[in-house]
Amino acid sequence: MNIRSCVQVDSELDIVAARQTGREMAKDIGFSEVEQARIATAISELARNIFLYAHTGTICISYLEEEGQMGIQIESQDRGPGISDVQQAMEDGYTTSGGLGAGLPGVKRLMDSFHIQSQSGSGTQITGIKWLR
Amino acid sequence: MTTRIPILKLERYLLASIQIELDDQTALQFQEDLLSRIKETEASGVVIDLTSVTLIDSFIAKVLGDVIQMADLMGAKVVLTGIRPAVAITLIDLGITMDGVLTALNLEQGLSKLKQELEG
Numbered sequence: 293m294n295i296r297s298c299v300q301v302d303s304e305l306d307i308v309a310a311r312q313t314g315r316e317m318a319k320d321i322g323f324s325e326v327e328q329a330r331i332a333t334a335i336s337e338l339a340r341n342i343f344l345y346a347h348t349g350t351i352c353i354s355y356l357e358e359e360g361q362m363g364i365q366i367e368s369q370d371r372g373p374g375i376s377d378v379q380q381a382m383e384d385g386y387t388t389s390g391g392l393g394a395g396l397p398g399v400k401r402l403m404d405s406f407h408i409q410s411q412s413g414s415g416t417q418i419t420g421i422k423w424l425r
Numbered sequence: 426m427t428t429r430i431p432i433l434k435l436e437r438y439l440l441a442s443i444q445i446e447l448d449d450q451t452a453l454q455f456q457e458d459l460l461s462r463i464k465e466t467e468a469s470g471v472v473i474d475l476t477s478v479t480l481i482d483s484f485i486a487k488v489l490g491d492v493i494q495m496a497d498l499m500g501a502k503v504v505l506t507g508i509r510p511a512v513a514i515t516l517i518d519l520g521i522t523m524d525g526v527l528t529a530l531n532l533e534q535g536l537s538k539l540k541q542e543l544e545g
Contacts, residue, residue, distance in 0.1 A: 304449040311480065312446070329480055329511035330518065336482040337519070384520055398483065398519035 298352040299339075307339040310351040314366065317353050321362055322424055331364060331422055334402040338368040338418060341396075346372020346415065356421065363423040366403070371415040378410050430455045432462045438539060439466060439501075440532075442474040452488040459492055463501045470539035471496060474532055476507030486521045493526055502542050504528065506535035 297317065299310040315332040323331065335351060342349035349370025356363040375381045384397045396418075400406040403420035410416040427450045433440045439462055445451070459471065473489070475481075481489070493503045504527040516523070527542065529535035 308446060308448045311482075315480075325479075325509075326511040326514055329509075329515045332480050333482050333515045333519065336480065336484075340482070340484060395483075395520075398521075401518045401520070402515065 296352060296354040298350050300348075300350055301339050301342045302348050304343060307336055307343060310339040310353075311336040314351075314353045314364070317355065318364055318422075321355060321364055323364070323422070327422065327424075330402045331366070334399045334420055334422075335366055337395075337399045337402075338366065338420075341416075342368060342370045342372070346370035348372075349415075356423075361423055363404075363421055366418075366420045366422075368418040369415070374412045374415055375408075375410040376412045378408055381410075382408075427451055427454045429458060432459060434462075434466050434468065437467075437469050438536065439463065439468045439471045440474070441471070442476070444477040446480065447478070447485050449484055449488075452485050456488055456492045456495070460495055460499065463496055463499055468501055469543055471501055471503045472506055472532060472535045472539065473503060474506045474535070475509070475512070476531075478507075478512060479509065481512050481516060483519055483521060486516060486519075486523070490523060490526070502527065502539060504535045504538050504542075506530065506532055 297313050299306060299313055301310060311332040314335040315328050318328045318331045339351050352367045354365045356365050380386055381396055387395060404423050405421045407419045428445060430441055430443055496503045506529045508528060527538055529538045
């Protein structure tokens with residue numbers, strides 16, 4: 293099993309490639325069909341955000357093992373315009389793209405933990421983790 | 426190259442079964458193809474079967490929601506069938522509600538729902 297896979301997001305088709313990579317890894321780790329769908333959907337949303345707002349970036353998916361617990365980590369990284377108000381972006385229903393994405397609160401609900409770091413003008417880094425129960 | 430989703434005519438209904446993983450372009454092409462087929466065939470109802478679909482993200486949900494509204498504007502009712510538990514769960518997690526959308530468990534129930542809806 294791959295420990296870490298990264299997908300470069302430059303086009304709409306890379307969104308599909310990223311979520312397929314994530315789903316395969318989730319399946320290998322032993323996640324159920326529902327959890328695989330949650331993980332793949334979260335990746336799809338993060339990859340789309342990269343494509344929409346930063347145009348280019350990477351999605352990295354890693355296998356995690358901590359204190360005997362297995363999990364998967366998704367990292368989304370771009371050097372786009374960044375999010376000027378992260379708190380506002382984490383509110384349900386907030387959009388700057390005319391409602392193309394469900395946005396970050398939806399991604400947060402799909403994952404067990406969610407961390408975002410963004411600075412206006414220098415890009416966004418988002419990390420999400422899902423643990424195998 | 427964009428993949429086309431086959432749309433079949435059955436009596437006065439159209440039937441589309443999505444059996445591939447949808448990318449954005451394929452979803453948009455399907456939207457256009459379905460509306461053209463409604464016009465051509467004068468169909469009064471459409472069943473979109475999602476039994477084989479394992480992922481619906483917010484973009485695909487938006488395209489599906491839009492095509493249902495567009496078909497409605499043209500005078501055709503759409504019913505979505507076969508949404509998997511995993512897909513239903515992730516849609517709700519994402520915060521996407523498909524208000525006013527006709528749904529059914531399977532194709533058979535979808536067709537009878539359409540008949541009910543159209544014949545009253």
